[in-house]
Amino acid sequence: GQQVMQIPQYQHVQEGEDFTTYCNSSTTLSNIQWYKQRPGGHPVFLIQLVKSGEVKKQKRLTFQFGEAKKNSSLHITATQTTDVGTYFCAGLIKAAGNKLTFGGGTRVLVKP
């Protein structure tokens, strides 16, 4: 079964508001990657986190890797219509033979 879970599955956000999407794994991850897929497009790499407790920022996006390396979050501030899309986390699970396992994604819809 799927070992990387993302919540929420859908996120309706008012333009200008903040939101957070969460990624949880049942096993320890070697690293975690985040991707964004625009409607009709393909996933595009955003960032990779490797260290326990790591925090990285990209403009309005803040990515965190949990201390136990089992969870991660993506926080977006002041949401814009350009943030529309599906955000996927992908965890590298050594116990699964170093396979990159994608979460189900959070589909973000922005209300202007």
Add this chain to the structure above:
Amino acid sequence: KAGVTQTPRYLIKTRGQQVTLSCSPISGHRSVSWYQQTPGQGLQFLFEYFSETQRNKGNFPGRFSGRQFSNSRSEMNVSTLELGDSALYLCASSSRDSSYEQYFGPGTRLTVT
């Protein structure tokens, strides 16, 4: 650098037929991974090839197979197509292996009727 290319972009096949999809990675990338994307199951890992060797395989039946050529181009084959194989098939390349950032192609939309 040119991005990852996939051909064909769209394909309609009949149940029971077989299909071959092609992927050309970014120049210099030796790792190619294949994923199946469906609305219900999300992104499911099929397999990864590195330097012509299958490095990893997902939980798909033996009808799904792949290979990689010496120029890193990769093909994926699905035999005896089933209706449930209808999906977007994405190929991704990486400079080292799938533990590093992956660059996805536009995908091949396969419809099985």
